[in-house]
Every structure is written in C-alpha cells, then in structure tokens.
Amino acid sequence: MRRNMNIDTTRVAIVGAGYMGGGIGQTLARGGATVVLLDRDPAAAEAGHRRVVEQAADFEEKGYFDKGDAGAIAARISWSGDIAASVASADLIFEVVFEDLEVKKPVLLEIEKHARPDAIIASNTSAIPIAAMAEVLSTPERFFGIHFFNPAQLLPGVEVIPGEKSDRSLIPGILELLTAAGKEPAVVPDTPGFVCNRLQFALYKEAVKMVEEGAVSPEQIDTVVKASFGFRLALYGPFQVGDMAGLDVYASSYKSLEAELGERYTVPDSLRERVESGDFGIKTGGGYLGLSEDEAARLIAGRDKAYVALGALRRELAADS
Numbered sequence: 001m002r003r004n005m006n007i008d009t010t011r012v013a014i015v016g017a018g019y020m021g022g023g024i025g026q027t028l029a030r031g032g033a034t035v036v037l038l039d040r041d042p043a044a045a046e047a048g049h050r051r052v053v054e055q056a057a058d059f060e061e062k063g064y065f066d067k068g069d070a071g072a073i074a075a076r077i078s079w080s081g082d083i084a085a086s087v088a089s090a091d092l093i094f095e096v097v098f099e100d101l102e103v104k105k106p107v108l109l110e111i112e113k114h115a116r117p118d119a120i121i122a123s124n125t126s127a128i129p130i131a132a133m134a135e136v137l138s139t140p141e142r143f144f145g146i147h148f149f150n151p152a153q154l155l156p157g158v159e160v161i162p163g164e165k166s167d168r169s170l171i172p173g174i175l176e177l178l179t180a181a182g183k184e185p186a187v188v189p190d191t192p193g194f195v196c197n198r199l200q201f202a203l204y205k206e207a208v209k210m211v212e213e214g215a216v217s218p219e220q221i222d223t224v225v226k227a228s229f230g231f232r233l234a235l236y237g238p239f240q241v242g243d244m245a246g247l248d249v250y251a252s253s254y255k256s257l258e259a260e261l262g263e264r265y266t267v268p269d270s271l272r273e274r275v276e277s278g279d280f281g282i283k284t285g286g287g288y289l290g291l292s293e294d295e296a297a298r299l300i301a302g303r304d305k306a307y308v309a310l311g312a313l314r315r316e317l318a319a320d321s
C-alpha cells in the first residue's frame, strides 16, 4: 500500500464531474496533482472540465487565485470518456456521483474493478455511512470518505472518514495530500452525518421548524444568526464558545428551553454534571477543553482581536456588495 502522497506526482481520477467533482478536481490540480474528470456521459465530463478551467481563469482575474494558477490548473486537469483506463492509471480515485447509495454502489464497484491494487478509493458522500459503501467492495481497506464542503475550491475544511475496515496507515498520506492542496483536513469517525452534517442539519431543522411555527421569517433568522453565534462560529468552535460563555449559563438556558419546548432541550448529562460539580468553564477553570489559565487568557485576548477584525471585514464586504 502507498504511504506517502506527494501531490506533485499524484494522479487523481474523479468519477462524477458535477458541482463537487469539478471543485475537488480544481483544488487538487491547483495544488499540483494531475487530475482527470469522468462522468457517465463523456459530454458531462467535457462540460465539467470546461466549467473548471473557465472558473479558474475568472478567479485568477478577480484576484481570488494567484497569477499563473489558472494556467497551471488548465495544464493539469483533463477529461476523458474512458473511465476504465483513467481509473487504472490513478493513485487516488474519487466517487462524486449523486447522493444515492444505489447510484454509488455500481460506480464504486466499477472503480474497484479497474483500479490498481495500491490505489486509494474515496467517496465525497455528504451523509451516507462509509460502512454501507465499503460493504460492496472486496478491498474495503483502501476505501475512505474524503468529504469536501461546498464550494470545494474555497472552503478549507475536509473530513477524512476511515471506515471500520480502512487501513489507517494510509491516513497520513491522505492528510499530506490535502494539506499540500491548502486544506485543513480533520479525521472523523464514521458516525451519522460525520461531524459537519450532523450539526449543520440539526441547526437547519430547528430553523425550519421556527419558520413553520410562524413566529419568525427566514430573513429574521438569517439576520440574527449571521450577526450573533454565526459570527463567532467563523473563528471558534462550539466548545471554545461554550467554555468562554460559561457552562452554568448554558445549563440554565437549557432548563428554560426545556420547560417550553420539551425533551429535545434537556440539559445534556455531562453538562449538568460539570455544572453541579462547580465546573462553569473558563471562569472557574475547567470546561470541556480543560484549558490552562494561560491558554484561556490567550483564547480570550485572541477572540477580542479576532472579533474586531471580523467586524471590520463584514463591514467592508457589505460596502462592496
């Protein structure tokens, strides 16, 4: 099995040249990989390729990409109607077709049939369990979820999701490749929705429910979220925010919400136990992240500076639009 993945010598095949497939291809080609876009219909692969190359030129012209990036991307990315041959010569093959297990299964089988034994196979699924896809493969040890976010060219995060049977010694090479492409990958378990989509869809459902109840409009929710906790989340995770805000405040708020909205707002057990034992987060020492006094002081000082800078950036972007 491969261990190192130098992006400049890595050949990537992407099956599914749609929105995400094109974005992933553009990202990896920009990083130095050689990429071929494939689709069920060669015309779709060709169209996906054209979109990626034209978008890269547009991004370079607008200054989003460095000078020379568009030319480098165009030189490194191609399309093909020959899925078998393109997959056979790749080191890393992405399945990026529709979010439907029954569509993905035959695609994965076809990839596995043509792939070299040492090639890695990845899926960009949003929420289908990696185990459910690995099940159809006879070589599940080389299969991973590698989940880019939309738009893949611009969002830094990527979830790397090993399945139960994935060979974990392949993970450092995958992380090396993604980091070389400018990404901030995180290894996460094969739990429902992985990390991002479980949280994102919980929030979205609650927002939709509020609108359905008729109390607030979508516009009101967007206005409040962008300027309040959404503003924070651009730079800090929920545990950093909770430890800074005070776990006692969170526990009391859950009690009020539970009284009105019921069980889904019950104080989580570990939060209740912390508060009962006097652990209110940073203000008492402790919290979920267990930061030292120095680390906590640095976090708060950095937060104040970051929020001032983020506030200025928001005003600048609003003035531009």
Ligand SMILES: NC(=O)c1ccc[n+]([C@@H]2O[C@H](COP(=O)([O-])OP(=O)(O)OC[C@H]3O[C@@H](n4cnc5c(N)ncnc54)[C@H](O)[C@@H]3O)[C@@H](O)[C@H]2O)c1
Binding pocket: 015, 016, 017, 018, 019, 020, 021, 038, 039, 040, 041, 044, 096, 097, 098, 099, 100, 103, 107, 124, 125, 126, 127, 148, 149, 150
């Ligand atoms: N759109 C998003 O915001 C987003 C974000 C993260 C992950 N994803 C995931 O990425 C995957 C692709 O999503 P998308 O938004 O790019 O979809 P899309 O519809 O833009 O692209 C899918 C492509 O797959 C091709 N395809 C379908 N069946 C095929 C087959 N049997 N063989 C070869 N090609 C086939 C289609 O022709 C199409 O070009 C899904 O699993 C989705 O959940 C999407």
